[in-house]
Amino acid sequence: MADVDFLVCGAGIAGASIAAELAAHARVLIVEMEDSAGYHTTGRSAALYIASYGNAAIRALTLASRPFFDAPPPGFAEHPLLSPRGCLHIAGPDQLDALEALAADLAATGVEARRIDGAAARALVPILKPEAVAAAIDEPDAADIDVGALHAGFLRLAKSRGADLRLSAGITALRREGDAWRAVLADGTDATARVVVDAAGAWGDRVAVLAGARPIGLTPCRRTAMILDPPPGADIARWPAVIDVDEAFYFKPEAGKLLASPADETPSEPTDAAPDELDIAICIDRIQQSADLPVRRVQRSWAGLRTFTPDRTLAIGYDPAAPGLFWYVGQGGYGMQLAPAAARLGAALARREPPPADIDAELRRLGLTAEAYSPGRFAGLPAFPQTT
Numbered sequence: 001m002a003d004v005d006f007l008v009c010g011a012g013i014a015g016a017s018i019a020a021e022l023a024a025h026a027r028v029l030i031v032e033m034e035d036s037a038g039y040h041t042t043g044r045s046a047a048l049y050i051a052s053y054g055n056a057a058i059r060a061l062t063l064a065s066r067p068f069f070d071a072p073p074p075g076f077a078e079h080p081l082l083s084p085r086g087c088l089h090i091a092g093p094d095q096l097d098a099l100e101a102l103a104a105d106l107a108a109t110g111v112e113a114r115r116i117d118g119a120a121a122r123a124l125v126p127i128l129k130p131e132a133v134a135a136a137i138d139e140p141d142a143a144d145i146d147v148g149a150l151h152a153g154f155l156r157l158a159k160s161r162g163a164d165l166r167l168s169a170g171i172t173a174l175r176r177e178g179d180a181w182r183a184v185l186a187d188g189t190d191a192t193a194r195v196v197v198d199a200a201g202a203w204g205d206r207v208a209v210l211a212g213a214r215p216i217g218l219t220p221c222r223r224t225a226m227i228l229d230p231p232p233g234a235d236i237a238r239w240p241a242v243i244d245v246d247e248a249f250y251f252k253p254e255a256g257k258l259l260a261s262p263a264d265e266t267p268s269e270p271t272d273a274a275p276d277e278l279d280i281a282i283c284i285d286r287i288q289q290s291a292d293l294p295v296r297r298v299q300r301s302w303a304g305l306r307t308f309t310p311d312r313t314l315a316i317g318y319d320p321a322a323p324g325l326f327w328y329v330g331q332g333g334y335g336m337q338l339a340p341a342a343a344r345l346g347a348a349l350a351r352r353e354p355p356p357a358d359i360d361a362e363l364r365r366l367g368l369t370a371e372a373y374s375p376g377r378f379a380g381l382p383a384f385p386q387t388t
Helices: 013-022 056-070 093-109 118-124 147-160 201-210 277-290 335-350 357-365
Strands: 002-009 028-031 082-084 087-091 114-117 135-139 143-145 164-166 171-177 180-185 190-198 219-228 241-244 250-254 257-261 298-308 315-318 325-329
Touching (some): 013 147, 013 190, 013 335, 056 335, 056 357, 093 135, 118 135, 147 164, 190 335, 219 277, 257 277, 277 298, 315 335, 335 357
Parallel strands (some): 002 028, 087 241
Antiparallel strands (some): 114 135, 180 190, 219 257, 219 298, 250 257, 315 325
């Protein structure tokens, strides 16, 4: 039987990163229900680091994570975690108000960006149609994230600090015994822990129910992605990512091909997500309305789950009614780009310490405190959501 300080449920990017931070100061056990770490959302992410992405609470953690991405700890990864990409938020003639609102929002946040006209946008991505793209916002500091290296780096760091990882060992039962939790695992073993860290992603509410806690209303949403051939003869290597200002679609270069998505968010049960043919067709249609991109075939398609809290901001903190249950869920589609700072914040709060000074400063700069992430904010909902 394992006897630890923190039992982290989930070995995706959320569980791996917070476990790495906790293991520097405590005994940590990571349990994962699948036979490989990061099988679901983490392993299917086409992550970009985009500082403009998400609400203020998301942006604060994203901006606070940039120093880590630029200079990770020695030995964390063999190659840089970020590769220059840039991001172009495009707008048609009927979307200019949305583009202006985004520009004002970014200026207030302090994200480096510039408004450009349609001709300048087409100079960056020549397949954009003149009649469909009237203007854009160029975000030059956006970058591709090496998802595999980031996830593997956190797992390696956690293990080097003494954390234990068990695969095919999801939690099947939880009960409170005195000041600790007794967990029954799917591999037939037990574990006791002072704190259970719920980093189970789409399954987060179900873990909470096992602990006798009320679910916070997590909504897993399916996101479809696919690989398409670039236009014949086009040199796409230096193209930025292209995102519709209303997030109706996006595409970006990926290993000589184009990775595309309709940016769908279809509510789903926690499951092994699979793409829907209709979503693939919608994606191609939306892109072709704005870009001259012939599509003869879809090389590959897949889907993953992005899991949101009711207000689309992470839940990081102790459950107000279940002693020793620490929520670390709701990363949505932002989990990769904010993982370094979110993990440091989560580990500090789990140890009942103040937020790290740099993260606290970034939060306060945007008019926030760590309370913005407290799971207690959902307790006042008129009808507390139940798990599906």
